[in-house]
Amino acid sequence: MITKRIIPCLDVRNGRVVKGTKFKDIKDVGDPVELAKYYNDQGADELVFYDITASYEDRDIFLDVVKDTAKEVFIPFSVGGGIKSIEDFTKILRAGADKVSINSQAVKNPDLIKKAASKFGSQCVVLSIDAKKVKDSYNVFINGGRKDTGLDVFKWAKKGVNLGAGEIVINSINTDGVKKGYDSDLINKLSNIVNVPIIASGGAGEAKDFLDVFKNAKADAALAASVFHFKEIKIPDLKKYLNDNGINMRRND
Amino acid sequence: MIAIIDYGVGNLESVYKALESLGFESKITRNIDDINKSDAIILPGVGAFKDAIENLRNMNLVNPLMKNIKKGKPLLGICLGMQLLYEESLEDGKWKGLGFFKGSVVKFKGDVKIPHMGWNNLNVLKKDNITKYINENDYVYFVHSYYAKGEYNDLIATTDYKVDVPAIVRKGNVIGMQFHPEKSGKVGLSLLKAFGEMIK
Numbered sequence: 354m355i356t357k358r359i360i361p362c363l364d365v366r367n368g369r370v371v372k373g374t375k376f377k378d379i380k381d382v383g384d385p386v387e388l389a390k391y392y393n394d395q396g397a398d399e400l401v402f403y404d405i406t407a408s409y410e411d412r413d414i415f416l417d418v419v420k421d422t423a424k425e426v427f428i429p430f431s432v433g434g435g436i437k438s439i440e441d442f443t444k445i446l447r448a449g450a451d452k453v454s455i456n457s458q459a460v461k462n463p464d465l466i467k468k469a470a471s472k473f474g475s476q477c478v479v480l481s482i483d484a485k486k487v488k489d490s491y492n493v494f495i496n497g498g499r500k501d502t503g504l505d506v507f508k509w510a511k512k513g514v515n516l517g518a519g520e521i522v523i524n525s526i527n528t529d530g531v532k533k534g535y536d537s538d539l540i541n542k543l544s545n546i547v548n549v550p551i552i553a554s555g556g557a558g559e560a561k562d563f564l565d566v567f568k569n570a571k572a573d574a575a576l577a578a579s580v581f582h583f584k585e586i587k588i589p590d591l592k593k594y595l596n597d598n599g600i601n602m603r604r605n606d
Numbered sequence: 607m608i609a610i611i612d613y614g615v616g617n618l619e620s621v622y623k624a625l626e627s628l629g630f631e632s633k634i635t636r637n638i639d640d641i642n643k644s645d646a647i648i649l650p651g652v653g654a655f656k657d658a659i660e661n662l663r664n665m666n667l668v669n670p671l672m673k674n675i676k677k678g679k680p681l682l683g684i685c686l687g688m689q690l691l692y693e694e695s696l697e698d699g700k701w702k703g704l705g706f707f708k709g710s711v712v713k714f715k716g717d718v719k720i721p722h723m724g725w726n727n728l729n730v731l732k733k734d735n736i737t738k739y740i741n742e743n744d745y746v747y748f749v750h751s752y753y754a755k756g757e758y759n760d761l762i763a764t765t766d767y768k769v770d771v772p773a774i775v776r777k778g779n780v781i782g783m784q785f786h787p788e789k790s791g792k793v794g795l796s797l798l799k800a801f802g803e804m805i806k
């Protein structure tokens with residue numbers, strides 16, 4: 354039976370993994386390649402790297418991180434942050450990543466999803482959506498959660514999948530960084546609407562949050578950063594807990 | 607040397623790096639001399655069946671591959687590379703494959719998410735050298751929307767995704783893996799090691 358996936362997320366700036374709350378109070382977490390190896394040994398099912406730098410010089414450092422990781426870590430990993438074109442896809446996939454995730458640029462230029470899917474296959478194209486509750490609906494936000502596009506999250510997700518996205522990362526701005534659990538209502542609704550794997554993001558604080566998002570919101574994978582980085586939750590313990598509670602996990606590696 | 611066939615699709619680098627970490631010499635190539643000189647061949651693959659088979663034909667790689675298979679050289683098809691070894695694929699039309707394995711490549715049906723993406727466990731049906739370093743129910747990483755419907759005799763291992771999906775197939779010196787051994791952690795590396803050791 355296919356397992357649910359646990360995915361640590363590594364935000365990379367100037368060649369280091371960092372973590373902050375809403376771009377403030379940035380803390381250094383460690384060397385990305387070492388951390389990737391550590392999570393691989395701990396039993397992470399997949400990894401995500403986000404490039405949170407802006408300048409061109411830093412992008413090259415970031416690509417080297419991707420290359421070095423691919424030499425030593427033999428589990429799937431995806432890369433996101435600032436992807437604008439098919440050329441960006443090519444560079445990242447050549448550096449050894451398996452998937453590329455796109456967010457703001459996909460909203461601005463939906464054709465990028467279609468082009469990337471037809472060139473590299475849908476399995477390479479991850480649509481990342483930042484969602485925030487506005488009155489009674491969920492809207493798509495872009496530019497690091499600063500701009501409300503007015504787009505309905507569910508309509509956008511459906512359109513993204515029709516254009517060729519093979520997976521969706523759904524990040525709830527309301528629950529992100531709060532550590533009070535994933536936005537199960539949002540994720541559950543999305544699970545019922547699209548037929549591609551869904552990765553829940555934003556809000557993991559304790560083991561039962563993972564259980565809730567897998568069991569009640571039907572997520573296929575759960576992404577988290579700080580609870581893993583600061584060792585508040587250890588992946589082997591988490592997987593044991595989930596397994597004991599009826600969630601199928603890969604635990605033999 | 608293991609020749610990793612570069613036919614314009616897929617992520618070849620990760621296969622190369624996985625082999626390198628195991629100490630096997632390999633070369634990403636589409637050169638026929640390299641293929642003839644190699645000790646074993648890997649046909650990787652990510653992407654669409656039609657493009658892949660057309661590329662193989664346009665690069666005149668079909669005959670050299672089949673000749674080397676006939677000579678008894680070990681060949682491993684990974685993911686789409688495995689599917690190409692079947693008679694036909696029904697991916698967006700109907701396309702003729704290499705026809706080494708009997709059967710067709712068909713789309714998943716019913717109440718499952720497509721692609722079949724993630725870690726799923728193997729059910730090893732037959733004792734074989736290729737699985738000598740792994741356990742019977744080990745997990746490997748799959749990413750695919752189509753699967754090979756072939757002959758029972760070729761099956762080494764299956765995986766369950768509402769249907770029994772052929773995960774490892776083998777006929778003589780030719781092996782197919784529907785999942786990505788190069789992305790399946792220690793289990794995947796163990797399978798690649800067993801393949802590399804088929805070199806005489």
